[in-house]
Amino acid sequence: MNEFETIARLFLPLTRGEPGAFGLGDDAAVLSPRPGFDLVLTKDAIVAGVHFFPDDPPETIGAKLMRVNLSDLAAKGAVPRAFLLAAAFPPDAGPGWAPAFAAGIGADLEAFGGALIGGDTVSTRGPAFFSLTAIGEVPAGTMIRRRGARAGDLVCVSGTIGDAALHVARKLRGRAVRGEAHLAARYLKPEPRLALGQALRGIAHAACDISDGLVADLGHLCTQSGVRAVIEAGLVPLSPAAAASIAADPALVETVLTGGDDYELVFALPPEADVAALAAVTPVTVIGRFEPGQGVELRDPSGLPLQLTRTGWQHPVGRDEAGA
Amino acid sequence: MNEFETIARLFLPLTRGEPGAFGLGDDAAVLSPRPGFDLVLTKDAIVAGVHFFPDDPPETIGAKLMRVNLSDLAAKGAVPRAFLLAAAFPPDAGPGWAPAFAAGIGADLEAFGGALIGGDTVSTRGPAFFSLTAIGEVPAGTMIRRRGARAGDLVCVSGTIGDAALHVARKLRGRAVRGEAHLAARYLKPEPRLALGQALRGIAHAACDISDGLVADLGHLCTQSGVRAVIEAGLVPLSPAAAASIAADPALVETVLTGGDDYELVFALPPEADVAALAAVTPVTVIGRFEPGQGVELRDPSGLPLQLTRTGWQHPVGRDEAGA
Incomplete structure (x- = not known):
């Protein structure tokens, strides 16, 4: 043989x-x-x-x-x-x-x-x-699309954001961080949010998964839907390990918001949707709103726009190449 | 962008x-x-x-x-x-x-x-x-399978066999041959036999395409069907370029019979099938018979078994590796 x-x-x-x-x-x-x-x-x-x-x-x-x-x-x-x-x-x-x-x-x-x-x-x-x-x-006919988010909808995400990207950053730099085992597990075996996705049929106006980073993938959803998203950075859900990493090095907030490999869902809910009922299936957090316009805007806790040096990369391990 | x-x-x-x-x-x-x-x-x-x-x-x-x-x-x-x-x-x-x-x-x-x-x-x-x-x-229910050939069925192939393998052999050895342009075209753009395959629905007992070589792929069909195939090597259809190559170097018959990348169909027809009607769609040649037993036997024009040093390789370009 x-x-x-x-x-x-x-x-x-x-x-x-x-x-x-x-x-x-x-x-x-x-x-x-x-x-x-x-x-x-x-x-x-x-x-x-x-x-x-x-x-x-x-x-x-x-x-x-x-x-x-x-x-x-x-x-x-x-x-x-x-x-x-x-x-x-x-x-x-x-x-x-x-x-x-x-x-x-x-x-x-x-x-x-x-x-x-x-x-x-x-x-x-x-x-x-x-x-x-x-x-x-x-x-038949119920597939949730990227297109469909409307001004006034809530911007929601599942789970926590940035864990996988922090693992990659740690691995590339070789420095140990607190909670590394959790971050590594999130990178190696992301949790597909199948039950949540099925629960969103007929409710969410649009959805996509976060593979290239929250800002980049939400940006694709906005482009497809013809709307703008305004996110409050302070509302983005973090694991304890991610929160500890950012506390130790505040610049890592950018890694969290733009890093890839989360494989969480970002989606648009009408404001009257029962978020609590969905959250009974899977952790769900409202992090902002869709508005008329285009693009993704991040605001800091004082409501001021937060500038990022990049809006996401293709995939962190090979970013020198994939971003070419 | x-x-x-x-x-x-x-x-x-x-x-x-x-x-x-x-x-x-x-x-x-x-x-x-x-x-x-x-x-x-x-x-x-x-x-x-x-x-x-x-x-x-x-x-x-x-x-x-x-x-x-x-x-x-x-x-x-x-x-x-x-x-x-x-x-x-x-x-x-x-x-x-x-x-x-x-x-x-x-x-x-x-x-x-x-x-x-x-x-x-x-x-x-x-x-x-x-x-x-x-x-x-x-x-529904009409997909032709590899399994299904019966003892007594005809072994048939479409088109001509071995052209692509001769191109690869030529390219690896760097020697020009007559008809090289034809052989190269057959390697670079094989002809998918879609019309023939559709015509075979409800008629052929089994079929597969020839990607790993006639002997190897017919062997898979035999294994799946639980029968043996006996092929008369002299009946295997050759292009003029392949025939000229073999005339110049008889050892190339092995390349033709076991080389890959033909993308012709090999199939089992009941003996009463109207081969001429199929051949009106695509060239079809009867090259042998299925018998009880297992394996593929090749016979030379005098009816004696033809021994090959190999029964096919995975893919010629990388054969040193793929055959490992």
Whole structure:
């Protein structure tokens, strides 16, 4: 059995009995939504040295690949259904690498639902590269879009902001910080906000997940919706570890507001929405308002505009390159 | 506008008005099959230095990415409908590279149908890497599978075999051959046999496309179907350029039979099938028979078994690595 057959056998259990996967023996899968549902499709890729550190544990790289895509499904209000994987494993990976990577994917399929239905394994001399296509379902016509936020809507976010970016900043600078274990866990295994996304169907006017940083992704939502967002920086929810980091180095507030990899949701709620009911599902914080106009404005606690030297970067690990 | 926005704008025309693509502004697409149809999904990735030469023209790299996936849809009898692309462009690509690559994809969308509905563009320090998810449609329950060939069925192939592998062999050894332009064209822009695949629905007992070489892919079909294939090597259809190459160097017959990248279809027809009617759509040649048993046997014109030193390789450009 060659390397590729070994890997195919590794992925076979991840089909979890899905009949349309044909045991990965067919180079194609069959899928249709249940009657009355639409399929929602998204595709995100991750590259070693850009989206993850080459020395991150392979289990968490598998989990992260799942979660950056699950997070897109969450923002659309979708329920996970199927996944297709293209994998180029690191050329120097030991024999345990691919099994651990597959175990990370398998654990997330158990936790969040859906099945692997196809894919491709290739060789590369370059950095490890993984691309996942994630397919979810929503009741027909209910997918939440980026477009749709209105002046007067509340700007809301889930969870806490900036933890992953603080981990990256710490790792790149090599200085230990308080709460590092929490920050690292948030970077390695972000929490896809699927239950919240599903709860937002029919309520939120627009939503997206935060992969490129709060300011950048909210900016995309504003552009698509044709509105402006005004955020009170003091309201942005922070973990205790992030709050301690900023207390020690106030300049890190910029890392928190513009850093990537949060995989929280930012969304527009009509002012009459029952935020408390949503917060019973997942922590939700109102951080500002949408107004007529364009762009994202940050205000400090005294109400003055807060200037940032940058508005977000593509991905912190490789920012020297991705920002080119 | 940054590099990624420029590229996003480049891909926008490739949505070709598909409403579910939402102008690529939503990080997710919506898709459902027409009533009475199934979606067929496949995903193949290509890496510079493995699946294509880094100096191949970017238009043809875009076309090849499309065609290796279209070829999988063809083998299933599917009609192309939608595509999701993950792209890591070469770090040293000039400003014209991505537009030419996108033009190659766009021309194939025009020629073969379907629309780009989503994707992801990432940076890499390594070789260029492209992953495509292709989605087609078949009438519900009619997808042609690898499993299903029966003893007594005819082994059939479309087109001619071995042209692409001869181009790769020539390029790696640097020796000119007669008909090189034809061989190169077959490698750079293989012809997805979509019309034939659709004609095979309800007729062929099994099919797959030839990406890893005739012997290897027919072997997969045999394994899935639980039968053995006996091929008469002298019946394998050759282009004039391939025939001339083999006449000059008989050892190249092995390259032809086991080399990859043909993207022709190999399929099982019941003996009573009307091969001539199929051949009116696309050239089809009967090259042997399925029998009880397992494996693939090649016979020379005198009926004796033909021994090969290998049964196929993963992908010729990177065979030292992929075959490891």
